[in-house]
Amino acid sequence: KINNKEDVIKAIETHNVKFIRLQFTDIQGTVKDVEIPVTQIEKALTAGISFDGSSIEGMVRIQESDMVLRPDIRTFAILPWGRNKGVVARMICDVHLPDGRPFEADPRYVLRKVMKEAEEMGFQLNVGPELEFFLFAKENGKATTIPNDYGRYFEFAPTDLAEDIRREIVLTLTDLDFDIEASHHECAFGQHEIDFKYGDALTTADNVVTFKYVTRTIAKIHGIHATFMPKPIFNDSGSGMHVNLSLSKDGKNAFYDPDKDMQISDIARYFIAGVMEHIKAICCIANPLVNSYKRIVPGYEAPVYITWSGANRSSLIRIPTPRGNSTRTELRSPDPSCNPYLTFASILAAGLEGIRQQKMPAKSVDYNIFELTKEELKERGIETLPGTLNESADHLEKDTFLREKLGAHVHDNILRLARAEWDAYRVQVHDWEIERYLNTV
Ligand code: ADP
Ligand code: MG
Ligand code: MG
Numbered sequence: 539k540i541n542n543k544e545d546v547i548k549a550i551e552t553h554n555v556k557f558i559r560l561q562f563t564d565i566q567g568t569v570k571d572v573e574i575p576v577t578q579i580e581k582a583l584t585a586g587i588s589f590d591g592s593s594i595e596g597m598v599r600i601q602e603s604d605m606v607l608r609p610d611i612r613t614f615a616i617l618p619w620g621r622n623k624g625v626v627a628r629m630i631c632d633v634h635l636p637d638g639r640p641f642e643a644d645p646r647y648v649l650r651k652v653m654k655e656a657e658e659m660g661f662q663l664n665v666g667p668e669l670e671f672f673l674f675a676k677e678n679g680k681a682t683t684i685p686n687d688y689g690r691y692f693e694f695a696p697t698d699l700a701e702d703i704r705r706e707i708v709l710t711l712t713d714l715d716f717d718i719e720a721s722h723h724e725c726a727f728g729q730h731e732i733d734f735k736y737g738d739a740l741t742t743a744d745n746v747v748t749f750k751y752v753t754r755t756i757a758k759i760h761g762i763h764a765t766f767m768p769k770p771i772f773n774d775s776g777s778g779m780h781v782n783l784s785l786s787k788d789g790k791n792a793f794y795d796p797d798k799d800m801q802i803s804d805i806a807r808y809f810i811a812g813v814m815e816h817i818k819a820i821c822c823i824a825n826p827l828v829n830s831y832k833r834i835v836p837g838y839e840a841p842v843y844i845t846w847s848g849a850n851r852s853s854l855i856r857i858p859t860p861r862g863n864s865t866r867t868e869l870r871s872p873d874p875s876c877n878p879y880l881t882f883a884s885i886l887a888a889g890l891e892g893i894r895q896q897k898m899p900a901k902s903v904d905y906n907i908f909e910l911t912k913e914e915l916k917e918r919g920i921e922t923l924p925g926t927l928n929e930s931a932d933h934l935e936k937d938t939f940l941r942e943k944l945g946a947h948v949h950d951n952i953l954r955l956a957r958a959e960w961d962a963y964r965v966q967v968h969d970w971e972i973e974r975y976l977n978t979v
């Protein structure tokens with residue numbers, strides 16, 4: 539375990555590390571990375587490494603572009619590939635201003651800030667994400683949407699052709715300190731899921747970022763393409779990132795209460811109410827692509843209605859069966875194209891606000907909501923998730939609470955990007971329209 543500067547220097551010597559990649563993520567969750575030779579480590583650990591923030595999406599304007607990367611030494615890890623020119627390690631960094639203050643729009647900073655609020659209320663958030671992804675064939679070096687295999691949920695060899703690749707991803711993640719719980723073929727052809735153990739929100743967000751590039755890298759080494767695109771195939775399941783959440787208080791699971799209905803505490807109910815209250819705006823962060831909204835449609839185990847329930851998988855929020863220390867809520871709307879720091883920050887902020895206001899959620903539903911008519915939905919006050927990125931941007935724009943929690947800089951930039959993405963999409967003429975109208979109109 540790395541706890542201080544001396545541990546880093548020692549690990550570098552022990553493993554004969556030659557290069558260090560300093561990593562951080564932009565507002566969209568894309569990993570950025572600058573590599574330094576090991577000779578620069580002292581400087582990196584003391585003064586930090588400068589970079590041009592104006593070249594990073596959603597960061598700063600050109601006139602205030604000098605930014606500094608401060609490595610978080612607890613994230614030091616040896617990367618298991620690309621060693622032919624020497625061993626490579628990575629550290630995930632916080633972004634600071636030249637005067638030493640943290641940069642308020644750094645996604646890690648935003649998450650830390652909300653985590654601190656939780657701490658002040660006596661809570662720690664535990665997060666366990668389930669990332670789904672597709673493996674596609676490549677042709678002439680280019681990614682296709684031809685599935686790497688024709689397996690379905692929980693299938694195995696010979697139908698599941700990715701067993702070895704999945705195992706290699708699992709082994710690589712294990713080398714990087716992940717505690718892997720399970721891996722399996724998912725519902726769609728070529729679709730997979732690998733689950734790792736939950737942890738505190740910051741560590742888990744770091745893990746999501748790492749998980750994605752490890753998966754992409756291992757796939758690439760094997761000549762296939764891994765993608766976290768939410769809905770690459772029409773008419774089949776998309777890839778989600780269910781977010782399992784619980785709060786601990788004094789080392790105990792604060793969502794568990796054996797004496798209450800469903801054995802879940804009022805704290806859990808307040809948290810659920812808070813998340814449901816802000817979920818339409820959160821979608822703009824947790825479902826940030828035009829494509830994200832093609833996953834949130836009826837028929838594929840993705841949520842559409844803003845409801846919560848026991849084990850029922852048609853709800854937005856499900857309470858998985860385990861109780862005691864494993865009591866948790868599962869938020870099923872996020873997808874793996876999101877920025878995990880900002881996603882966890884906004885979910886946690888909304889949940890904490892529910893607790894502060896002691897808000898009770900509407901009644902849980904224990905039936906299949908997809909069987910209700912429009913009138914029945916209305917009668918029961920059941921609302922739907924936004925149908926498009928533009929719609930979720932409208933909700934985020936109005937959400938003054940999330941604006942305060944994310945900070946104006948992040949809020950403005952997410953909205954700017956969402957609107958630009960929507961406008962670029964809106965003016966396109968799609969194949970579907972040509973097929974539909976060219977000969978009939
Ligand atoms: P599913 O039944 O939805 O497929 P999985 O078994 O794939 O669920 O994933 C469950 C996730 O929930 C794992 O990441 C696991 O570590 C996490 N988890 C378990 N207990 C808790 C808890 N108390 N708080 C938060 N996450 C938890
Ligand atoms: Mg799962
Ligand atoms: Mg599972």
Ligand code: MG
Nearest residue numbers: 668670724731
């Ligand atoms: Mg799954």
Ligand code: MG
Nearest residue numbers: 668780781868
């Ligand atoms: Mg799940």
